[in-house]
Amino acid sequence: MIEEKKSMQEEVASLVEKWKDKEGNLIMILHELQNYYGYVPRPAALELSRVLHAPLARIYEVITFYNFFKLEAPGKHTISLCLGTACYLKGSAILLNEIKTLLNIEEGQTTKDGLFQLDVVRCLGCCGLAPVIKIDDKIYGKVQKNQVMGILSEYAEHKPEV
Amino acid sequence: MGAKIVFIKDTAVNQDTTQDFYVHFSNILRENALEGKVQVVRVADIGIYGQGLVVKFPEENIIYANVQEKDLKNIVDKTVRDGQVIKELLYQPEPKQLRIVLRNCGEIDPENIDEYIAKDGYRALAKAINDYQPEQVIEELKKSGLRGRGGAGFPTWLKWKLTRETPEAQKYVICNADEGDPGAYMDRGVLEGDPHSVIEGLILAGYAIGASKGYFYVRAEYPLAVERIEKALKQAYDCGFLGKNIFGSSFSFEVDIRLGAGAFVCGEETALIASIEGRRGTPRPRPPYPSVKGLWGKPTAINNVETLANIPPIILKGGAWYASIGTEKSKGTKVFALTGKVKNSGLVEVPMGITLREIVFDIGGGMFSGKGLKAIQTGGPSGGVIPKEYLDTPVDYENLQKLGSIMGSGGMIVMDEDDCMVDIAKFYLGFCVDESCGKCVPCRIGGYQMLNLLNKITESRGELTDLDSLKRIAVAMQKASLCALGQTAANPVVSTIRYFEEEYKDHIVNKKCRSHKCKHLLNYNVIQEKCKRCRVCVINCPVNAIEGDKEKGFFVDPKTCVRCGKCYEVCKFNAIFKE
């Protein structure tokens, strides 16, 4: 336990280092934390509050204001479904329903096995390829409803149940 | 010298006979023993639409349009053999696009500063620092008539002048690259394709204003753009375009990147400043404007990506040159992200004053689906729809505003007859309700109540008085909201009611959605003549709403039906209809 605590202290300290003396650094530090952990864990936020001499509430008010920051560990693969205007017109709402039905989760949730997280985003800037789904860093364009299953199964793990 | 090259393409809207034409052309060439000397190339897109068969000689730049098969002999005899031009067939389209902002996008390697320099990059900076006083830079911009490309269209020179004239030692410039409008990606295109042009514009802004520090505020959702700006900034420092004593002068300038974190409201100046300061991105009342009290209380000029990319060419070629392009009050060009139900979606840059029809049909190649155009949406969630009757309106700030929309940052979304205007209004309003920061009441409560009313209408519970309520709340939001987000959030609703009130009434009174978008207003049933009694719909219906038997036939019970559309999808015989 003590080991672990110490390492998170060090981690946070090293992530803060680059921004320590810059004005208005909180958002950039949170980006660093989220890049590293995949989300902003509460212990890390606590540690950050200690390092920056800022109240935890001040850190949380920022985390919760911005859509980009997450407070919970994301699934192994993040599905970002675009609901920008171009995608919406070309049927991304239908894709959203299909994914929800296939994975049995709602927006912002993670599947029980932790494999997929479903996020809805507003415009990935690929309107020419609408409708668009992004899984982790890979973008799928001009997706049809009947392709969703195939795309998701690329990420499924074929480990037999023990 | 190789064979003479000829491009051919059938540009008719509903057919493509390019292949037949190709065979015919080849035959005639063979008859004339020219087949080895000419290369006829079928092309996928010739950049011309609705002009029948088009024949183009790319090397000579001769274009013939509406060519008939009988003309071929003539073309082969005269143009192919002798290089003569046949005047009767000649088609000389004016290039519709004019690239100033996108001048280097797709031309140069964005990660190589030398290629930017080879395209006259950083020469505007050298010229300004060596030949111009900061006031002269602002004067040149005044001559150019450039207005902010972020949406509101405030004259850029005035913004700079006000910031320059505020007495304060420390000043800042910020590049607003928090492109939040869903369905617009002009800024991403420029940042990824030509980051140095924006950086040069930012340095010039710093020089003109007397700022020693600049920031890029970029969306975190654009990782590639961030990466390219980072690389470009490092190169600019290495070459001495950033840092101390630029070009040996007393002017020094530093630039840093700050990432946004997914908040649409941060496109608003004061909210953006709050975000750079590391706080919640909520706006504050203006005045004082950022030009007086901005970042950390110091005078700050905030310019959009596209605005900044315009600056180097203006300094290099002069304000008068820029002012020669465009309309009386809107000068220069505008980049649009043309998307939606249009054939060629992409980034287009056009001179101000071009008509919507030219953009959609001459550049965009017309409709994607073959369905009729219903409306064009500009300005994203702060804008409005423009119905097809106004397609010939010249595009500029004033005209779009008169039509109840705005120029906005440059999203242009083409909608066809399948798109329901109530649904579109609901989509945009839903976006603004999600993105409202919650600080002021009109935006927070007003938006939510309007969305409730729209939900009511699309879920068949609408009443005619709802239209009045919508209009009333819209006015309150426009008048009383703290920032532009709230003031404009109702625009999509107001403008769809203005042009498509009948469609709203159809939803409310007749409980019908002609575009089949609002699923609560749909009715499904079985077309008895087509039904093969296979029971696939019965088995798939999640609520057992399909009743009947093989003798009597099957029927959908509208009371039980939840309008999920499953029966419509699974029927192999198209025996389910929806209306």
Next chain:
Amino acid sequence: MGKLTPKDLERIKTAHADDGKDWIKVGMSTCGIAAGADKVYALFVEEIKKRNLNIQVKKCGCQGMCYSEPSVEVRVKGLPDVIYGKVDKEGVIKILDKHVCGNALVKDSIYELRTKR
């Protein structure tokens, strides 16, 4: 690199003036990459090396033709500059076989732009 003077800008410009060499440019913006431009770029590099061709492959930004991504612009002496759209693996091989080595344009995949710069 060291600090550049206005004279250096001239020098770099002259050095980069059209040298008459052949090149292939692949549009590498988010939309291009999403449509597979990175694979197209890698395949060009690989194939050109394998065939020992004297042509340069470059990266560039977005030409604005999102509908035809991935797009590739080709300059080969004796032929007009053209932009190929929706280029896939097969397209890469065709461009190299026909356009670069065979002195002929590839059919059905040229996209013409009407733009004044």
